[in-house]
Amino acid sequence: MPRKTATARRAEVLEETLTQIRALGMAAVRVADVAEASGVSPALIIYHFGTKENLLSEALVHACAQDLSTLDSIVAGPGSPAARLLAALDWYAPSGPARGWTIWIDAWSVALRDNTLSRVLTDLQRRWIDAIAAVIDDGVTAGLFPLVDSVAVAGRLTSYLDGLAVRSVVHRSRPPRRELRSGIIRQLAWELSVDPAVLADP
Amino acid sequence: MPRKTATARRAEVLEETLTQIRALGMAAVRVADVAEASGVSPALIIYHFGTKENLLSEALVHACAQDLSTLDSIVAGPGSPAARLLAALDWYAPSGPARGWTIWIDAWSVALRDNTLSRVLTDLQRRWIDAIAAVIDDGVTAGLFPLVDSVAVAGRLTSYLDGLAVRSVVHRSRPPRRELRSGIIRQLAWELSVDPAVLADP
DNA sequence: TCCCATACTGAACCGCAGTTCAGCATGGGA
DNA sequence: TCCCATGCTGAACTGCGGTTCAGTATGGGA
Numbered sequence: 259m260p261r262k263t264a265t266a267r268r269a270e271v272l273e274e275t276l277t278q279i280r281a282l283g284m285a286a287v288r289v290a291d292v293a294e295a296s297g298v299s300p301a302l303i304i305y306h307f308g309t310k311e312n313l314l315s316e317a318l319v320h321a322c323a324q325d326l327s328t329l330d331s332i333v334a335g336p337g338s339p340a341a342r343l344l345a346a347l348d349w350y351a352p353s354g355p356a357r358g359w360t361i362w363i364d365a366w367s368v369a370l371r372d373n374t375l376s377r378v379l380t381d382l383q384r385r386w387i388d389a390i391a392a393v394i395d396d397g398v399t400a401g402l403f404p405l406v407d408s409v410a411v412a413g414r415l416t417s418y419l420d421g422l423a424v425r426s427v428v429h430r431s432r433p434p435r436r437e438l439r440s441g442i443i444r445q446l447a448w449e450l451s452v453d454p455a456v457l458a459d460p
Numbered sequence: 461m462p463r464k465t466a467t468a469r470r471a472e473v474l475e476e477t478l479t480q481i482r483a484l485g486m487a488a489v490r491v492a493d494v495a496e497a498s499g500v501s502p503a504l505i506i507y508h509f510g511t512k513e514n515l516l517s518e519a520l521v522h523a524c525a526q527d528l529s530t531l532d533s534i535v536a537g538p539g540s541p542a543a544r545l546l547a548a549l550d551w552y553a554p555s556g557p558a559r560g561w562t563i564w565i566d567a568w569s570v571a572l573r574d575n576t577l578s579r580v581l582t583d584l585q586r587r588w589i590d591a592i593a594a595v596i597d598d599g600v601t602a603g604l605f606p607l608v609d610s611v612a613v614a615g616r617l618t619s620y621l622d623g624l625a626v627r628s629v630v631h632r633s634r635p636p637r638r639e640l641r642s643g644i645i646r647q648l649a650w651e652l653s654v655d656p657a658v659l660a661d662p
Numbered sequence: 663t664c665c666c667a668t669a670c671t672g673a674a675c676c677g678c679a680g681t682t683c684a685g686c687a688t689g690g691g692a
Numbered sequence: 693t694c695c696c697a698t699g700c701t702g703a704a705c706t707g708c709g710g711t712t713c714a715g716t717a718t719g720g721g722a
Contacts, residue, residue, distance in 0.1 A: 261688060261699055283573050285487040288679060299701050304681060306699090360572050366630045367569035370562050371485050380631040414643070417623030424622050425615075428568045429582040441616070448650060463669055463718055490709065501671050506711060508669090668718090675712075682705075692695090 268306050271296050275317040280357055284314065284364040315375060318365055322382045325358075333389045339397035340457050346390055347442055350419050352426040353435060359423045387412040394450070403450045411449045418445060470508050473498050477519040482559055486516065486566040517577060520567055524584045527560075535591045541599035542659050548592055549644055552621050554628040555637060561625045589614040596652070605652045613651045620647060 262270070274296045278287050289310050293300040307313040332346050352359050362379075369376040390412035397403040422438065425431055433441075440458075447454040464472070476498045480489050491512050495502040509515040534548050554561050564581075571578040592614035599605040624640065627633055635643075642660075649656040 264699075267699080283569065285569075286573070289681090290679070300680080301682085301702080302700055305701095310680065363572060364569045366626055367485065367487075367566045369630045370565060371488070376630060376632060380633070383627070383631055413627075414620075414647075417627055418616075418620045419623065420626050421619030421622035421624075424568055424626075425585070425619055428571045428578060429585055430578060431582070445616075466669075469669080491711090492709070502710080503672080503712085504670055507671095512710065663722100665720105665722090667720095669716105670718095671714105671716075673713095676710095678708090678710105680706090680708105683703095684701105686699105686701075688697105688699080690695105690697095692693100 264306065267298075267302075271298070271303060271306065271313075272317050272320045275313060276321055276361070279314070279317060279364065280361055283360075284368055287314070289313070315372075315378075318361075318375060319378055321361060322378060326382065326385055329386065329389050333393055339393050339400055339402060343390065343393045343397065343446070344443070344457060346393065347415065347419065347446070348439065350386070350416065351438060351442060352419075352423040353438075356423065356427045359427045363424065363427060383416070386416055390415065397450070402456075403452060406450060414449065415442075415446065418442075466508065469500075469504075473500070473505060473508060473515075474519050474522045477515060478523055478563070481516070481519060481566065482563055485562075486570055489516070491515070517574075517580075520563075520577060521580055523563060524580060528584065528587055531588065531591050535595055541595050541602055541604060545592065545595045545599065545648070546645070546659060548595065549617065549621065549648070550641065552588070552618065553640060553644060554621075554625040555640075558625065558629045561629045565626065565629060585618070588618055592617065599652075604658075605654060608652060616651065617644075617648065620644075 271292065275287070275292050278291050278295055282291065289300050289303045292313070293303050296303075303313060304310075307316065328349065329346065332349060333342060335342060335345070337345070365375065365379060369379050387409060391408035394403065394406065394408035394411060398405055398408070419442070422433075422441075426433070426438075440454075443454050443457050447457055450457075473494060477489070477494050480493050480497055484493065491502045491505045494515070495505050498505075505515060506512075509518065530551065531548065534551060535544060537544060537547070539547070567577065567581060571581050589611060593610035596605065596608065596610035596613060600607055600610070621644070624635075624643075628635070628640075645656050645659050649659055652659075
Protein backbone atom coordinates (compact mmCIF):
# COMPACT_ATOMS: atom_id res chain seq x y z
CA MET A 259 0.00 0.00 0.00
CA PRO A 260 1.23 3.45 -0.85
CA ARG A 261 2.88 5.42 1.87
CA LYS A 262 0.93 8.36 3.24
CA THR A 263 1.43 11.14 5.71
CA ALA A 264 0.56 10.25 9.27
CA THR A 265 -2.37 12.65 9.47
CA ALA A 266 -3.89 11.44 6.20
CA ARG A 267 -3.59 7.80 7.25
CA ARG A 268 -5.07 8.51 10.65
CA ALA A 269 -8.05 10.28 9.16
CA GLU A 270 -8.59 7.49 6.68
CA VAL A 271 -8.37 4.83 9.35
CA LEU A 272 -10.73 6.70 11.66
CA GLU A 273 -13.29 6.87 8.88
CA GLU A 274 -12.92 3.18 8.21
CA THR A 275 -13.21 2.46 11.92
CA LEU A 276 -16.54 4.22 12.03
CA THR A 277 -18.01 2.20 9.18
CA GLN A 278 -16.67 -0.90 10.82
CA ILE A 279 -18.26 0.01 14.15
CA ARG A 280 -21.54 0.69 12.43
CA ALA A 281 -21.39 -2.69 10.72
CA LEU A 282 -20.18 -4.88 13.57
CA GLY A 283 -20.78 -2.88 16.71
CA MET A 284 -18.34 -1.48 19.24
CA ALA A 285 -18.00 -4.75 21.08
CA ALA A 286 -17.23 -6.82 18.01
CA VAL A 287 -14.81 -4.74 15.92
CA ARG A 288 -11.33 -6.14 15.82
CA VAL A 289 -8.28 -4.16 14.87
CA ALA A 290 -7.86 -6.73 12.15
CA ASP A 291 -11.22 -5.67 10.68
CA VAL A 292 -10.23 -2.04 10.58
CA ALA A 293 -6.85 -2.94 9.16
CA GLU A 294 -8.31 -5.06 6.39
CA ALA A 295 -10.92 -2.46 5.51
CA SER A 296 -8.14 0.11 5.29
CA GLY A 297 -5.94 -2.19 3.23
CA VAL A 298 -3.24 -2.03 5.84
CA SER A 299 -1.59 -4.28 8.43
CA PRO A 300 -2.94 -4.51 11.98
CA ALA A 301 0.42 -3.39 13.25
CA LEU A 302 -0.01 -0.06 11.50
CA ILE A 303 -3.19 0.65 13.38
CA ILE A 304 -1.36 0.18 16.65
CA TYR A 305 1.56 2.19 15.29
CA HIS A 306 -0.72 5.16 14.76
CA PHE A 307 -3.13 4.82 17.66
CA GLY A 308 -1.16 2.97 20.27
CA THR A 309 -4.02 0.85 21.44
CA LYS A 310 -7.37 -0.43 20.29
CA GLU A 311 -9.22 1.37 23.03
CA ASN A 312 -7.63 4.59 21.90
CA LEU A 313 -8.63 3.95 18.30
CA LEU A 314 -12.25 3.43 19.22
CA SER A 315 -12.47 6.46 21.44
CA GLU A 316 -10.82 8.67 18.82
CA ALA A 317 -13.26 7.33 16.26
CA LEU A 318 -16.20 8.32 18.42
CA VAL A 319 -14.82 11.78 18.99
CA HIS A 320 -14.40 12.04 15.22
CA ALA A 321 -18.02 11.02 14.70
CA CYS A 322 -19.08 13.66 17.19
CA ALA A 323 -17.19 16.31 15.32
CA GLN A 324 -18.83 15.30 12.05
CA ASP A 325 -22.30 15.45 13.51
CA LEU A 326 -21.67 18.80 15.09
CA SER A 327 -20.40 20.32 11.89
CA THR A 328 -23.49 19.13 10.04
CA LEU A 329 -25.58 20.59 12.81
CA ASP A 330 -23.79 23.91 12.63
CA SER A 331 -24.36 24.18 8.92
CA ILE A 332 -28.05 23.55 9.39
CA VAL A 333 -28.45 25.97 12.24
CA ALA A 334 -26.36 28.72 10.70
CA GLY A 335 -27.96 28.18 7.31
CA PRO A 336 -30.57 30.27 5.55
CA GLY A 337 -34.29 30.06 6.12
CA SER A 338 -36.74 31.12 8.77
CA PRO A 339 -36.22 30.00 12.35
CA ALA A 340 -39.11 27.59 11.94
CA ALA A 341 -37.55 26.08 8.83
CA ARG A 342 -34.14 25.70 10.43
CA LEU A 343 -35.67 24.24 13.55
CA LEU A 344 -37.49 21.62 11.57
CA ALA A 345 -34.43 20.88 9.48
CA ALA A 346 -32.35 20.31 12.58
CA LEU A 347 -34.93 18.09 14.24
CA ASP A 348 -35.50 16.28 10.98
CA TRP A 349 -31.86 15.44 10.74
CA TYR A 350 -31.67 14.40 14.38
CA ALA A 351 -34.69 12.17 14.05
CA PRO A 352 -34.06 8.55 13.14
CA SER A 353 -34.63 8.14 9.43
CA GLY A 354 -34.76 5.14 7.16
CA PRO A 355 -32.48 2.41 8.47
CA ALA A 356 -31.17 5.10 10.85
CA ARG A 357 -27.69 3.78 10.37
CA GLY A 358 -26.32 6.90 11.97
CA TRP A 359 -28.06 6.17 15.23
CA THR A 360 -26.68 2.71 15.88
CA ILE A 361 -23.30 4.11 16.70
CA TRP A 362 -24.69 6.37 19.40
CA ILE A 363 -26.76 3.67 21.00
CA ASP A 364 -23.64 1.59 21.03
CA ALA A 365 -21.75 4.50 22.51
CA TRP A 366 -24.30 4.93 25.29
CA SER A 367 -23.70 1.47 26.58
CA VAL A 368 -19.96 2.00 26.59
CA ALA A 369 -20.35 5.36 28.28
CA LEU A 370 -22.11 3.67 31.19
CA ARG A 371 -18.67 2.56 32.39
CA ASP A 372 -16.37 5.00 30.64
CA ASN A 373 -16.21 8.44 32.18
CA THR A 374 -14.26 9.95 29.32
CA LEU A 375 -16.76 8.84 26.71
CA SER A 376 -19.58 9.86 29.00
CA ARG A 377 -18.20 13.37 29.01
CA VAL A 378 -17.80 13.41 25.24
CA LEU A 379 -21.40 12.34 24.74
CA THR A 380 -22.66 14.79 27.32
CA ASP A 381 -20.86 17.54 25.50
CA LEU A 382 -22.35 16.47 22.18
CA GLN A 383 -25.78 16.44 23.76
CA ARG A 384 -25.31 19.84 25.31
CA ARG A 385 -24.26 21.35 22.00
CA TRP A 386 -27.27 19.82 20.32
CA ILE A 387 -29.59 21.31 22.88
CA ASP A 388 -27.87 24.66 22.74
CA ALA A 389 -28.07 24.76 18.95
CA ILE A 390 -31.77 23.99 18.93
CA ALA A 391 -32.36 26.42 21.74
CA ALA A 392 -30.55 29.13 19.78
CA VAL A 393 -32.88 28.68 16.83
CA ILE A 394 -35.87 28.82 19.12
CA ASP A 395 -34.52 32.02 20.59
CA ASP A 396 -34.17 33.39 17.07
CA GLY A 397 -37.83 32.67 16.57
CA VAL A 398 -38.70 34.32 19.84
CA THR A 399 -36.84 37.53 19.07
CA ALA A 400 -38.41 37.51 15.61
CA GLY A 401 -41.76 37.45 17.34
CA LEU A 402 -42.72 34.10 15.82
CA PHE A 403 -42.80 32.17 19.07
CA PRO A 404 -43.78 33.29 22.55
CA LEU A 405 -41.09 33.58 25.18
CA VAL A 406 -40.17 30.10 26.43
CA ASP A 407 -37.36 28.44 28.33
CA SER A 408 -35.73 27.42 25.07
CA VAL A 409 -33.09 25.20 26.63
CA ALA A 410 -35.72 23.26 28.56
CA VAL A 411 -37.85 22.88 25.44
CA ALA A 412 -34.87 21.72 23.40
CA GLY A 413 -33.95 19.28 26.14
CA ARG A 414 -37.38 17.74 26.16
CA LEU A 415 -37.49 17.49 22.39
CA THR A 416 -34.14 15.77 22.12
CA SER A 417 -35.07 13.37 24.91
CA TYR A 418 -38.18 12.49 23.01
CA LEU A 419 -36.20 11.99 19.84
CA ASP A 420 -33.64 9.81 21.61
CA GLY A 421 -36.51 7.63 22.71
CA LEU A 422 -37.87 7.46 19.19
CA ALA A 423 -34.45 6.51 17.92
CA VAL A 424 -34.33 3.58 20.28
CA ARG A 425 -37.74 2.50 19.20
CA SER A 426 -36.85 2.76 15.55
CA VAL A 427 -33.44 1.14 15.64
CA VAL A 428 -33.65 -1.40 18.42
CA HIS A 429 -37.20 -2.51 17.96
CA ARG A 430 -37.04 -2.24 14.21
CA SER A 431 -40.42 -0.55 14.28
CA ARG A 432 -40.24 1.92 11.50
CA PRO A 433 -42.97 4.52 11.83
CA PRO A 434 -43.33 5.97 8.37
CA ARG A 435 -41.19 9.04 8.08
CA ARG A 436 -44.25 11.15 7.44
CA GLU A 437 -45.87 10.05 10.68
CA LEU A 438 -42.68 10.55 12.63
CA ARG A 439 -42.40 14.04 11.26
CA SER A 440 -45.94 14.97 12.09
CA GLY A 441 -45.42 13.69 15.64
CA ILE A 442 -42.41 15.91 16.05
CA ILE A 443 -44.23 18.90 14.64
CA ARG A 444 -47.13 18.23 16.94
CA GLN A 445 -44.92 18.15 20.03
CA LEU A 446 -42.94 21.15 18.92
CA ALA A 447 -46.06 23.16 18.17
CA TRP A 448 -47.38 22.40 21.61
CA GLU A 449 -44.14 23.37 23.29
CA LEU A 450 -44.07 26.66 21.41
CA SER A 451 -47.82 27.19 21.60
CA VAL A 452 -48.11 27.81 17.90
CA ASP A 453 -50.29 26.31 15.21
CA PRO A 454 -48.71 23.13 13.76
CA ALA A 455 -49.47 24.49 10.32
CA VAL A 456 -47.08 27.36 10.96
CA LEU A 457 -44.25 24.86 11.35
CA ALA A 458 -45.31 22.30 8.80
CA ASP A 459 -44.59 24.49 5.82
CA PRO A 460 -41.95 27.13 6.36
CA MET B 461 -20.48 -25.91 47.62
CA PRO B 462 -23.68 -27.68 48.51
CA ARG B 463 -25.41 -29.56 45.79
CA LYS B 464 -28.70 -28.12 44.54
CA THR B 465 -31.41 -29.03 42.12
CA ALA B 466 -30.76 -27.93 38.58
CA THR B 467 -33.62 -25.44 38.52
CA ALA B 468 -32.60 -23.83 41.81
CA ARG B 469 -28.99 -23.48 40.70
CA ARG B 470 -30.03 -22.05 37.37
CA ALA B 471 -32.26 -19.47 38.99
CA GLU B 472 -29.54 -18.53 41.43
CA VAL B 473 -26.94 -18.21 38.70
CA LEU B 474 -29.24 -16.13 36.51
CA GLU B 475 -29.80 -13.71 39.37
CA GLU B 476 -26.08 -13.46 39.95
CA THR B 477 -25.51 -12.97 36.25
CA LEU B 478 -27.82 -9.97 36.28
CA THR B 479 -26.02 -8.26 39.14
CA GLN B 480 -22.78 -8.99 37.39
CA ILE B 481 -24.05 -7.51 34.12
CA ARG B 482 -25.22 -4.43 35.95
CA ALA B 483 -21.84 -4.04 37.58
CA LEU B 484 -19.55 -4.77 34.64
CA GLY B 485 -21.69 -4.45 31.55
CA MET B 486 -22.73 -7.02 28.99
CA ALA B 487 -19.51 -6.76 27.07
CA ALA B 488 -17.26 -7.24 30.06
CA VAL B 489 -18.82 -10.03 32.14
CA ARG B 490 -16.83 -13.22 32.10
CA VAL B 491 -18.22 -16.60 33.00
CA ALA B 492 -15.53 -16.63 35.66
CA ASP B 493 -17.14 -13.54 37.24
CA VAL B 494 -20.53 -15.15 37.39
CA ALA B 495 -19.02 -18.37 38.68
CA GLU B 496 -17.11 -16.64 41.45
CA ALA B 497 -20.10 -14.55 42.47
CA SER B 498 -22.14 -17.72 42.64
CA GLY B 499 -19.45 -19.56 44.57
CA VAL B 500 -19.19 -22.17 41.89
CA SER B 501 -16.76 -23.35 39.24
CA PRO B 502 -16.87 -21.85 35.73
CA ALA B 503 -17.43 -25.33 34.37
CA LEU B 504 -20.73 -25.55 36.19
CA ILE B 505 -22.02 -22.48 34.44
CA ILE B 506 -21.32 -24.08 31.11
CA TYR B 507 -22.76 -27.35 32.39
CA HIS B 508 -26.07 -25.64 33.06
CA PHE B 509 -26.24 -23.13 30.23
CA GLY B 510 -24.16 -24.69 27.52
CA THR B 511 -22.59 -21.46 26.40
CA LYS B 512 -21.87 -17.97 27.64
CA GLU B 513 -24.05 -16.38 25.00
CA ASN B 514 -26.91 -18.55 26.14
CA LEU B 515 -26.36 -17.55 29.75
CA LEU B 516 -26.50 -13.87 28.95
CA SER B 517 -29.58 -14.11 26.81
CA GLU B 518 -31.41 -16.19 29.40
CA ALA B 519 -30.44 -13.63 32.02
CA LEU B 520 -31.98 -10.86 29.98
CA VAL B 521 -35.18 -12.78 29.46
CA HIS B 522 -35.24 -13.34 33.19
CA ALA B 523 -34.86 -9.62 33.82
CA CYS B 524 -37.72 -8.95 31.43
CA ALA B 525 -39.95 -11.33 33.31
CA GLN B 526 -39.14 -9.63 36.59
CA ASP B 527 -39.90 -6.19 35.25
CA LEU B 528 -43.15 -7.34 33.74
CA SER B 529 -44.35 -8.92 36.94
CA THR B 530 -43.65 -5.72 38.86
CA LEU B 531 -45.52 -3.82 36.20
CA ASP B 532 -48.48 -6.16 36.41
CA SER B 533 -48.74 -5.76 40.14
CA ILE B 534 -48.77 -1.98 39.77
CA VAL B 535 -51.31 -1.92 36.99
CA ALA B 536 -53.62 -4.49 38.54
CA GLY B 537 -53.25 -2.92 41.96
CA PRO B 538 -55.67 -0.72 43.85
CA GLY B 539 -56.11 2.99 43.38
CA SER B 540 -57.66 5.32 40.86
CA PRO B 541 -56.59 5.08 37.22
CA ALA B 542 -54.67 8.32 37.66
CA ALA B 543 -52.83 6.97 40.66
CA ARG B 544 -51.95 3.70 38.97
CA LEU B 545 -50.85 5.54 35.85
CA LEU B 546 -48.50 7.72 37.82
CA ALA B 547 -47.21 4.77 39.81
CA ALA B 548 -46.39 2.90 36.62
CA LEU B 549 -44.68 5.86 34.99
CA ASP B 550 -42.89 6.64 38.22
CA TRP B 551 -41.43 3.20 38.32
CA TYR B 552 -40.51 3.27 34.64
CA ALA B 553 -38.81 6.62 35.01
CA PRO B 554 -35.11 6.59 35.82
CA SER B 555 -34.69 7.12 39.53
CA GLY B 556 -31.69 7.68 41.74
CA PRO B 557 -28.66 5.95 40.30
CA ALA B 558 -31.14 4.27 37.93
CA ARG B 559 -29.26 1.04 38.26
CA GLY B 560 -32.16 -0.80 36.69
CA TRP B 561 -31.81 1.13 33.48
CA THR B 562 -28.20 0.39 32.70
CA ILE B 563 -29.02 -3.17 31.82
CA TRP B 564 -31.56 -2.12 29.22
CA ILE B 565 -29.31 0.43 27.63
CA ASP B 566 -26.72 -2.29 27.44
CA ALA B 567 -29.31 -4.61 25.97
CA TRP B 568 -30.27 -2.10 23.31
CA SER B 569 -26.79 -2.05 21.89
CA VAL B 570 -26.69 -5.83 21.77
CA ALA B 571 -30.12 -5.98 20.18
CA LEU B 572 -28.83 -3.88 17.30
CA ARG B 573 -27.21 -7.04 15.95
CA ASP B 574 -29.16 -9.77 17.69
CA ASN B 575 -32.57 -10.47 16.25
CA THR B 576 -33.63 -12.73 19.08
CA LEU B 577 -32.89 -10.15 21.73
CA SER B 578 -34.44 -7.49 19.57
CA ARG B 579 -37.67 -9.44 19.61
CA VAL B 580 -37.52 -9.93 23.36
CA LEU B 581 -37.06 -6.23 23.94
CA THR B 582 -39.77 -5.34 21.48
CA ASP B 583 -42.13 -7.62 23.30
CA LEU B 584 -41.23 -6.05 26.63
CA GLN B 585 -41.80 -2.63 25.17
CA ARG B 586 -45.15 -3.62 23.70
CA ARG B 587 -46.35 -4.98 26.99
CA TRP B 588 -45.31 -1.81 28.72
CA ILE B 589 -47.23 0.28 26.28
CA ASP B 590 -50.25 -1.97 26.47
CA ALA B 591 -50.25 -1.90 30.25
CA ILE B 592 -50.12 1.87 30.36
CA ALA B 593 -52.72 2.13 27.64
CA ALA B 594 -55.00 -0.16 29.61
CA VAL B 595 -54.86 2.12 32.62
CA ILE B 596 -55.57 5.11 30.42
CA ASP B 597 -58.55 3.28 28.99
CA ASP B 598 -59.74 2.62 32.53
CA GLY B 599 -59.62 6.33 33.12
CA VAL B 600 -61.50 6.99 29.92
CA THR B 601 -64.33 4.59 30.72
CA ALA B 602 -64.46 6.06 34.22
CA GLY B 603 -65.01 9.41 32.59
CA LEU B 604 -61.84 10.89 34.06
CA PHE B 605 -60.05 11.40 30.76
CA PRO B 606 -61.42 12.25 27.35
CA LEU B 607 -61.33 9.62 24.63
CA VAL B 608 -57.79 9.33 23.28
CA ASP B 609 -55.72 6.91 21.26
CA SER B 610 -54.35 5.38 24.44
CA VAL B 611 -51.77 3.19 22.74
CA ALA B 612 -50.36 6.15 20.85
CA VAL B 613 -50.24 8.22 24.01
CA ALA B 614 -48.55 5.43 25.94
CA GLY B 615 -46.08 5.02 23.11
CA ARG B 616 -45.13 8.67 23.15
CA LEU B 617 -44.78 8.72 26.92
CA THR B 618 -42.52 5.71 27.05
CA SER B 619 -40.40 7.08 24.22
CA TYR B 620 -39.98 10.25 26.18
CA LEU B 621 -39.05 8.29 29.29
CA ASP B 622 -36.54 6.20 27.37
CA GLY B 623 -34.90 9.41 26.32
CA LEU B 624 -34.87 10.69 29.87
CA ALA B 625 -33.32 7.45 31.02
CA VAL B 626 -30.47 7.89 28.57
CA ARG B 627 -29.94 11.42 29.75
CA SER B 628 -29.94 10.38 33.35
CA VAL B 629 -27.78 7.30 33.12
CA VAL B 630 -25.41 8.02 30.29
CA HIS B 631 -24.89 11.69 30.81
CA ARG B 632 -25.03 11.38 34.57
CA SER B 633 -27.27 14.42 34.66
CA ARG B 634 -29.59 13.77 37.50
CA PRO B 635 -32.61 16.02 37.33
CA PRO B 636 -33.99 16.00 40.83
CA ARG B 637 -36.66 13.39 41.13
CA ARG B 638 -39.26 16.02 41.92
CA GLU B 639 -38.51 17.90 38.70
CA LEU B 640 -38.53 14.74 36.66
CA ARG B 641 -41.88 13.82 38.10
CA SER B 642 -43.41 17.19 37.40
CA GLY B 643 -42.16 16.98 33.82
CA ILE B 644 -43.87 13.65 33.36
CA ILE B 645 -47.09 14.91 34.90
CA ARG B 646 -46.97 17.94 32.66
CA GLN B 647 -46.60 15.86 29.53
CA LEU B 648 -49.20 13.37 30.64
CA ALA B 649 -51.68 16.11 31.53
CA TRP B 650 -51.26 17.60 28.11
CA GLU B 651 -51.73 14.30 26.35
CA LEU B 652 -54.89 13.63 28.32
CA SER B 653 -56.07 17.25 28.25
CA VAL B 654 -56.59 17.32 31.98
CA ASP B 655 -55.39 19.65 34.68
CA PRO B 656 -51.96 18.62 36.01
CA ALA B 657 -53.33 19.04 39.51
CA VAL B 658 -55.77 16.22 38.87
CA LEU B 659 -52.85 13.85 38.33
CA ALA B 660 -50.42 15.26 40.84
CA ASP B 661 -52.41 14.15 43.84
CA PRO B 662 -54.61 11.09 43.35
C1' DT C 663 -28.46 -50.35 52.19
C1' DC C 664 -27.01 -49.93 47.82
C1' DC C 665 -26.96 -47.52 43.47
C1' DC C 666 -27.22 -44.58 39.85
C1' DA C 667 -28.66 -40.33 37.87
C1' DT C 668 -26.79 -36.15 38.10
C1' DA C 669 -24.74 -31.99 40.21
C1' DC C 670 -20.23 -30.59 40.29
C1' DT C 671 -14.95 -29.77 39.91
C1' DG C 672 -9.76 -29.16 38.50
C1' DA C 673 -6.99 -28.98 35.15
C1' DA C 674 -5.86 -28.83 30.72
C1' DC C 675 -6.78 -27.15 26.13
C1' DC C 676 -7.06 -24.07 22.41
C1' DG C 677 -8.03 -20.37 19.51
C1' DC C 678 -8.36 -15.73 19.20
C1' DA C 679 -6.97 -11.01 19.11
C1' DG C 680 -4.15 -7.25 20.79
C1' DT C 681 0.42 -6.01 21.03
C1' DT C 682 5.65 -6.19 20.20
C1' DC C 683 9.63 -6.14 17.59
C1' DA C 684 13.15 -6.26 14.39
C1' DG C 685 13.67 -4.85 10.24
C1' DC C 686 12.24 -3.05 5.27
C1' DA C 687 11.33 0.77 1.97
C1' DT C 688 10.22 5.20 0.42
C1' DG C 689 10.43 9.75 -0.51
C1' DG C 690 11.65 14.47 0.76
C1' DG C 691 15.47 17.37 2.00
C1' DA C 692 20.55 18.64 2.15
C1' DT D 693 22.97 11.68 -5.10
C1' DC D 694 22.84 10.13 -0.65
C1' DC D 695 20.51 9.58 3.67
C1' DC D 696 17.59 9.27 7.32
C1' DA D 697 13.22 10.15 9.42
C1' DT D 698 9.34 7.77 9.32
C1' DG D 699 5.54 5.04 7.35
C1' DC D 700 4.91 0.36 7.22
C1' DT D 701 5.04 -4.92 7.54
C1' DG D 702 5.37 -10.17 8.79
C1' DA D 703 5.79 -12.98 12.10
C1' DA D 704 5.97 -14.21 16.50
C1' DC D 705 4.41 -13.69 21.27
C1' DT D 706 1.29 -13.62 25.04
C1' DG D 707 -2.40 -13.80 28.01
C1' DC D 708 -7.00 -14.21 28.45
C1' DG D 709 -11.19 -16.61 28.58
C1' DG D 710 -14.55 -19.91 26.90
C1' DT D 711 -15.04 -24.64 26.53
C1' DT D 712 -13.90 -29.76 27.20
C1' DC D 713 -13.23 -33.80 29.69
C1' DA D 714 -12.37 -37.28 32.73
C1' DG D 715 -13.52 -38.10 36.91
C1' DT D 716 -15.64 -37.22 41.97
C1' DA D 717 -19.39 -37.08 45.34
C1' DT D 718 -24.04 -36.68 46.84
C1' DG D 719 -28.48 -37.70 47.84
C1' DG D 720 -33.03 -39.55 46.69
C1' DG D 721 -35.35 -43.71 45.48
C1' DA D 722 -35.88 -48.87 45.23
